[in-house]
Amino acid sequence: MLDSMMRTTYDKLRSSVPELREVYLHAPPAGAEAPKPYAVLAAGKDSGESPGSGLWKGFRYLMNIEMYGSQASPAQSSSSDPLQALTAALNEALDKQLLEDDTIGKFTLLSLGPSGPDWVDEERQAAVRTLQYALVSPQPLAEPTPIVSDPWLIALADWTQKRLGREWSVYTGNWPVGAGSPAILWRVVEMSAVPQGTKAVEVRKRASAFFRAADADQEHAALLRLLEGLGLSAKLPLAAEEKTYMRATGVQVNTKTVADGYSPSGEGPLSVTLSRRVAEASADAPLMQFVYYQSHI
Known part of the structure; x- marks a missing residue:
């Protein structure tokens, strides 16, 4: 071979x-x-x-x-x-x-x-x-499965598509077999949940981008456009119809990376931390309309 x-x-x-x-x-x-x-x-x-x-x-x-x-x-x-x-x-x-x-x-x-x-x-x-x-x-030992169940990744991919235009293909989770160029893959490389009080947590996801471009100049131009866009965007839309958003912080270019997206370990040339506060859903119970107190003193 x-x-x-x-x-x-x-x-x-x-x-x-x-x-x-x-x-x-x-x-x-x-x-x-x-x-x-x-x-x-x-x-x-x-x-x-x-x-x-x-x-x-x-x-x-x-x-x-x-x-x-x-x-x-x-x-x-x-x-x-x-x-x-x-x-x-x-x-x-x-x-x-x-x-x-x-x-x-x-x-x-x-x-x-x-x-x-x-x-x-x-x-x-x-x-x-x-x-x-x-x-x-890119022919895998097992069929690669794109990550489509994570709304954060899907929202980030949609934002990337609008930012770079239809010339670029955007994937989530894994490279598909025979992926051409130019293309970008977003993968979650780290996740954490930080308690916020007793009934809420701040969920954080570190997403990393991997590029496949015709040459170094095309890759650099796309990386710069995403870097500027993420840096200027305090928040990215998560679900527009529900008016929910996620914060974008910690945007970083990894100049010494050797990861290329075919291994699930390592970060790509561009990474960003996405975060959102998630509260525990309130239990179904009768609403208290008023409180009555009468003093006998």
């Missing part, structure tokens, strides 16, 4: 990264004669989150892409580093892209950044940088 996904990635690199003179599978050619730059696709080490284990609901493999470029001369500055430009080109072509494979269907590539420091291959007279990618198939 991994070989098939790597072959699809190989075809994507050949068609989308013209800077590469050649792409190889599994191992680089011997000697220094092969024209540079070129890339080598190889299986990464098992992360412990392979199919059927861990918290993943689908298939997840690690793949390394080794980039071989000409060795930089001492006079070259870091800004003219050929591997740096090649890194940007590979990430633009692969990161967060949805590819389709004849064997398993659709899968997504997620950049995990460089794997170790750059090194020099003396035999091939090349500078080498290794980039690591996660290959994630």
